[in-house]
Amino acid sequence: MGQSHPPFRSTRSRRRLGGIRRWVTAAAGALALTGGLTAASPPASAAGLTQVTGFGTNPGNLAMYAYAPEALPADAPLVIALHGCTQSASDYYAHSGWPKFADTYGFALVFPQTSSANNANSCFNWFEPGDSARGQGEALSIKQMVDKAVSLYGSDTRRVHITGLSAGGAMTANMLAAYPDVFAGGAIASGLPARCANSVAAAYTCMYSPPDRSPAQWGDLVRSAAPAGTTSWPRVAIWQGTADTTVKPANAAELRDQWTNVWGINQTPSRTESLGAGTTRSAYDDASGRPAVEVYSVSGMGHGLAVDPGNGPEQCGSTGTYYLDTVCSSYHTARFWGLDDGSTGSLPAPTGLTVTGTTDTTVSLSWKAVDGAASYVVHRDGRKVGTTTSTSYTDTGLATGATYTYTAAAVDTVGAAGVVSSPATATTTGFTPTCHTAGNYDHTVAGRAYQSGGHTYAKGSGQAMGLWNTFTTRTLKQTAPAYYVVADSGCPA
Numbered sequence: 472m473g474q475s476h477p478p479f480r481s482t483r484s485r486r487r488l489g490g491i492r493r494w495v496t497a498a499a500g501a502l503a504l505t506g507g508l509t510a511a512s513p514p515a516s517a518a519g520l521t522q523v524t525g526f527g528t529n530p531g532n533l534a535m536y537a538y539a540p541e542a543l544p545a546d547a548p549l550v551i552a553l554h555g556c557t558q559s560a561s562d563y564y565a566h567s568g569w570p571k572f573a574d575t576y577g578f579a580l581v582f583p584q585t586s587s588a589n590n591a592n593s594c595f596n597w598f599e600p601g602d603s604a605r606g607q608g609e610a611l612s613i614k615q616m617v618d619k620a621v622s623l624y625g626s627d628t629r630r631v632h633i634t635g636l637s638a639g640g641a642m643t644a645n646m647l648a649a650y651p652d653v654f655a656g657g658a659i660a661s662g663l664p665a666r667c668a669n670s671v672a673a674a675y676t677c678m679y680s681p682p683d684r685s686p687a688q689w690g691d692l693v694r695s696a697a698p699a700g701t702t703s704w705p706r707v708a709i710w711q712g713t714a715d716t717t718v719k720p721a722n723a724a725e726l727r728d729q730w731t732n733v734w735g736i737n738q739t740p741s742r743t744e745s746l747g748a749g750t751t752r753s754a755y756d757d758a759s760g761r762p763a764v765e766v767y768s769v770s771g772m773g774h775g776l777a778v779d780p781g782n783g784p785e786q787c788g789s790t791g792t793y794y795l796d797t798v799c800s801s802y803h804t805a806r807f808w809g810l811d812d813g814s815t816g817s818l819p820a821p822t823g824l825t826v827t828g829t830t831d832t833t834v835s836l837s838w839k840a841v842d843g844a845a846s847y848v849v850h851r852d853g854r855k856v857g858t859t860t861s862t863s864y865t866d867t868g869l870a871t872g873a874t875y876t877y878t879a880a881a882v883d884t885v886g887a888a889g890v891v892s893s894p895a896t897a898t899t900t901g902f903t904p905t906c907h908t909a910g911n912y913d914h915t916v917a918g919r920a921y922q923s924g925g926h927t928y929a930k931g932s933g934q935a936m937g938l939w940n941t942f943t944t945r946t947l948k949q950t951a952p953a954y955y956v957v958a959d960s961g962c963p964a
Contacts, residue, residue: 520564520582523623527615531608532589535616536560538570539579539624548578548630548810549620551613551646553639555661555776555793556594560584563636566794568778568787568801576810579624581616585609597641597663598674605649605696613646617653632705632808634658636776636793637718640710641667644726647705648696658708658804660776661718664729666692678718681725683922689725690732704733708765708807710800712772713916720768720916727766731755734763739930739953740918742852742874748779748798753918754852760876760894762852765807768917769797776800811855818843818881818889827863831871831901836879837863838892844881848888851875858882872902872952905949906962910941919947919955929955 523535550573554563560582564570573580585595595602595609602608613633620626633654635643640662647657648665667677676682694701707730711723731738740753741762749770757763769777777800778788787799805811821838828835836849840862849857849864852875856866869875877895880888907919911927914920914936920927922939929936929947931954937943948958 519570520561523581523616523619526619527612529612529615531602531610531612532586533609533612533616534560534584534586535619536564536582536584537580537620537623538564538573538582540574540577543577543579543624545625546627547624548576548632548808549581549617549624549626550578550810551581551583551617551631551633553583553595553613553633553635553642555635555637555639556590556592558593558636558793562791563639566778566789566791567636567776568799569634571787572801572805572810576805578630578810579620579626581620583613583616594638595635595642597638597645598668598670598677600669603642603645603649605698609642610646610649613642614650614653628653630655630808630810632656632658632810634660634804635662636660637662637774645696647707648693651697651701651704654705656706656708656808658710658800658807659726660710660800661712661715661774662709662726663718663722664689664692664725666696667722667725677722681719681722683925684725684728686728686732686738689729693729693733704730704763706763706808708767708804710767710769710777710804711916712769712774712777712795712797713913714771715774717774721912723766723768724916727753727755727764730764736763738921740766742952743918744852744870744873746798746803750777750798751917752803756876760896762807762876766918767798767800767803772797806855818883820890820892821847821862821879821881822892824877824879824892824895826877826895826897829897829899831899832869833865833867834869834875834877834897834899835863835865836877836895836897838879841881841889843883844889845884846882848880848882850878850880850891869899870903871899874898874952902951906946906958907949907955908944908946908962911936911939911943911945912941914945914947915939919949929957932956 520536520538523537526535597603603610633643640659643657644659644665663677668674709723709726711720713720741756743753751768753766754762755764775793775795777797778794779786779799780789785802787801790796821841823839827837846860878891880891882888915922920929927936927939934957936945946958946962947955948962949955
């Protein structure tokens with residue numbers, strides 16, 4: 472799976488390759504095969520990336536590569552990053568942008584690597600139950616890498632995260648399901664729902680036409696994979712290009728349904744915002760007002776990882792095959808996980824964070840002073856939006872009728888931020904109606920509609936829109952947050 476190459480397992484599937492190869496030949500146009508079954512990726516050799524051996528019994532026959540910034544403090548976070556098909560640890564290290572934020576925020580990185588000995592296209596075997604279930608195969612090898620890294624770097628076991636692209640993204644979803652007690656968060660880029668497939672044939676179905684399961688059915692697949700009695704779940708970011716023809720965008724909607732159900736929250740976003748570069752972020756909050764699931768939809772992006780080459784603080788990575796110049800996904804993912812707040816400051820959290828006023832486009836805040844604070848940093852929805860030396864702040868340029876969650880932290884004289892405050896939620900006044908004309912499939916992917924039984928319905932109003940496909944075009948008018956009505960006859964904003 473992933474990247475334009477099928478997910479064939481060489482060690483288990485060669486006996487059936489004759490028939491499958493004939494099927495692939497017939498489907499070559501749909502699969503966009505460019506090189507057939509390729510050789511193993513080259514070993515990781517990028518400067519700063521080190522191979523680690525002796526990390527356990529390694530039943531999945533994987534290799535472990537790691538990167539840690541100099542002077543990494545104890546109890547720093549740990550991020551596991553899984554490459555896609557035909558890629559390697561060094562390839563992902565060089566292009567993904569993760570090393571930049573390991574240096575900036577202070578955390579260790581582990582890059583597991585598979586090879587053609589496991590899979591002819593060097594894909595992680597996300598569709599093989601013996602490699603993706605808890606305590607088995609490749610999944611257990613990755614867990615053993617986590618244990619090794621915690622021992623090597625003194626990582627905080629409460630802040631271990633995992634991310635991956637394509638086949639690595641699908642494997643990430645399965646790891647989050649199998650090991651919710653290990654991972655605090657995950658990010659699935661161009662991937663698939665956990666436990667979507669348990670065979671090669673099912674893998675293709677998931678990639679091109681994912682099963683239309685209910686949120687509860689998807690959630691049950693996660694709950695059945697996790698240890699019995701699990702009540703604490705990872706926070707999950709989902710990245711998907713709307714022009715992806717290898718892993719269809721419908722997978723992002725099914726992933727959203729799966730993980731919001733696991734969290735016990737509904738499938739209507741708490742807020743939606745534009746990040747630029749055609750990227751829309753939809754946040755789904757838990758009971759405390761903190762995002763538990765986020766969906767990042769990148770308009771016009773094909774199959775790959777979103778990167779944004781450059782030296783700006785929100786830029787990262789470099790372009791290449793399946794590394795696409797849009798927005799820096801690693802930056803936004805790291806902030807979603809709260810890795811930017813992992814500083815070593817000792818100041819306590821500000822108390823009394825209060826919303827003192829709102830307008831159509833602004834939110835004003837205040838809080839009580841913290842002894843020893845040189846300044847304060849303010850975050851909106853987990854992202855830094857400003858710094859002030861006073862105990863008040865006004866956030867500007869906001870969307871009308873939108874809800875935001877704020878926190879604040881005191882910064883000491885050496886620039887280290889302390890503990891983050893309890894959140895405060897604010898909703899701007901007013902609402903600006905917007906109109907959207909698109910196919911029913913695209914309306915669903917964008918979160919303006921939902922599908923049931925092969926038909927599409929407007930979110931909020933529930934109005935019928937016809938078949939769930941790319942050929943039925945309708946116009947929707949958003950008249951309130953998360954509320955749309957059919958407006959084919961005319962839609963003045």
